[in-house]
Amino acid sequence: MNINNFKEKAEFLKSIAHPTRLTILHELLKSKKCVTKIESVVKARQPNISQHLAVLKATGVVDYKSEGKQKCYFLCNPEKIKNLFSQLGIK
Numbered sequence: 001m002n003i004n005n006f007k008e009k010a011e012f013l014k015s016i017a018h019p020t021r022l023t024i025l026h027e028l029l030k031s032k033k034c035v036t037k038i039e040s041v042v043k044a045r046q047p048n049i050s051q052h053l054a055v056l057k058a059t060g061v062v063d064y065k066s067e068g069k070q071k072c073y074f075l076c077n078p079e080k081i082k083n084l085f086s087q088l089g090i091k
Helices: 003-016 019-030 035-042 046-058 078-088
Strands: 062-067 070-075
Touching (some): 003 046, 019 035, 019 070, 035 070, 046 062
Antiparallel strands (some): 062 070
């Protein structure tokens, strides 16, 4: 593995290494969710949720589809997140 692979892995790990982002990922493992639904589950304000989602999107962890005026987010690689959560003991 070369240094670029390690940098990519480090960026991925940094992008998810926050309690709010882990909570968002946990919710997205269940199903695609719009920001308003994530807001109600995470108990944070919409601007804060959007900042966390932007970090996750920038590293390719999540993406979204526009549904009307809302953005609904989904995991790009749910199996990768599921396996990681399993290793961390997150159910």
